[in-house]
Amino acid sequence: MERTGAQVLLECLLQEGVESIFGFPGGAVIDIYHHLPEYPALRHFLVRHEQGAIHAADGYARATGRVGVCLVTSGPGATNTVTGIATAYMDSIPVVIITGQVPTPLIGNDAFQEVDIVGISRPCVKHNYLVKDVKDLAWIIKQAFYLARTGRPGPVLVDLPKDVLQAKTVFEYPESISMRSYNPNLAPNRRQVRKVTELLRRSRRPLVYSGGGVISSDASEELTWLCQTLRIPVTSTLMGLGAFPGDDPLWLGMLGMHGTYAANMAVGHTDLLLAVGARFDDRVTGKISSFAPSAQVVHIDVDPTSIRKNVNVDVPIVADCRLALRGIREELEICPDLPDWSEAHQPWLEQVGEWQRDHPLRYTFSEEPIKPQFVVEKIYELTKGEAIITTEVGQNQMWAAQFSKFHRPRTFLTSGGLGTMGYGFPAAIGAQVAFPDKLVIDIAGDGSIQMNIQEMATAVSYNIPVKIVILNNGYLGMVRQWQELFYAKNYCATCMHLNPDFVKLAEAYGAAGFRVTKAADVERVLKEAFAVPGPAIVDVVVEPEENVYPMVPAGAALTDMLLV
């Protein structure tokens, strides 16, 4: 039986196990929407802006580990996804983006709603396709999903001209994929693994620095085993939070620009840095020449380009993090005469503990105005790490990372690499769609939340009960903090002079709205909001000029922190 390209696409999505699609229709993709009701297993969520669709697909992917799917029309529909595609690309998130395109005979004619989205998105996708023949559609979709989720995951875009969607063909889904030009190396090199175990045996001050790769390769269990068995303290990037239990005594908190004192000092003094699925981003390393100055560096990453991109590495392992960590475990298990790890690392753990005690994360409590850190702590207390937390970008994001604890992977969703304001709310919608029974909370700022607030209509119309907690300081707080510290307090364009009334705004959309101004009310109101069956906004009026500390000024060494 012959099917149209639109039907072939939807059949392919079924074959890939897709359940949820986040999208927005338009002229070039009407054919897909025309056939969508024939596929009730594919739930479509109509967003209010295409950026919401791509972030929701991204949040869905981060929360589940499966490929998120976003469907938009040509031209502006496609360009509106670009920020979200770049967000997913920077954080290696598997997403497939289906864009409509003008009919092939019109391509290049500046037709209505035509844009070269394959060209525009090229630098920020793992790969992309323009489908010119309906016969190629099935294998391209198969490859797109395969590329998105394997190796170093990432976004893959498929551009579908309208005439291809209307053309007919016999649907046949390819069973297997073979690509001569794409074969990610997953298994670790045994000799390299042996070198690592040898370094581990000799090290007296080892430190694990883990990143998002541990989460995307589901290596959390392996990482935890290694650190707990060998008594190695652990720090992680923003992207890696949740891969190691946040209440374990070996956990030092995040490192980098707003990392903890203990984590950054540990980097400064370790003799063996084990980087797992992390890429030595500038926000992590600070001044690169002073990063881990006395350490031998082991770097495990599935992407060869990550290795020796920013720092020199003594033992590189190009492999899937989980397989590499398993390899290290297996090697250790057959290793004779291992040291007594507790004894070997005791002085180091004591030193690290001292740093933790000397300079823990702290803030000065105040009843009114409320301190934003207090709000994050309360959220953690009430949810005990069981919630999925998303964030916007800026101070809200850093406080969420610092003052909450994460015990499981895929419970902290944040735009790490690109730093996309407006990410958190639609991402929370995506995560909530995947986990309808979980509490999903977007920790937001009053600036960021306005970048995709229109998705409140999406949340209300599908009753997606996401909770937004706005740490409302009336500023674009992180930029204001930089202006305060490094730009002579010239608060140019960072004061949000006219914020909407977020309570009324929530109500206007049909959601619940709450406002808190006193610390004593925070717990009660949060509880109330979390108990609402639908989406809710909690507008927390916080100290306007609170800063995020510690802070490593841009370009300074990691151990040169500004403390509270």
Add this chain to the structure above:
Amino acid sequence: MRHVLSVLVENEPGVLSRVVGLFSGRGFNIETLNVAPTLEDGLSLMTITTSGEEQIIEQITKQLRKLVTVVKVVDLTHLQSVEREMVLIKVNAEDERRAEVLRIADIFRCKVVDVSGNDLTLEITGDQGKIRAIVSLLQRFGIKEFARTGTVAMRRSMQVD
């Protein structure tokens, strides 16, 4: 240091812009670029000359390999290889100087591929040194047009120490 990279790619639309976009997007430098289909269906060979420190070249080759449409990348720099470039040079050759131009052309084993009353068009093949040499010799006659293919290169079958 100058490096010659031999890059085998899937011959499909957009592959050139993926490669070129990678260089411009990451701030790498392309000195010459040559691309044409190979004998095998669906594959093209690019020869790219670039320059940079070892760490940069390592990034370039890794980033190229990471592109889904790139099949193989070989850095010919540390291998024994044959390197050639072809150039067409239209040079002034008035009657009184024509003999002199032809003599130089002969020494460099150029072919004369076009001729007019005022000029000669020479075809020359060689490595970069040879091309630099003839250009500097012909410059005093006045080079009117100049077109070059960029380097093409191939690993020698015998790698002698």
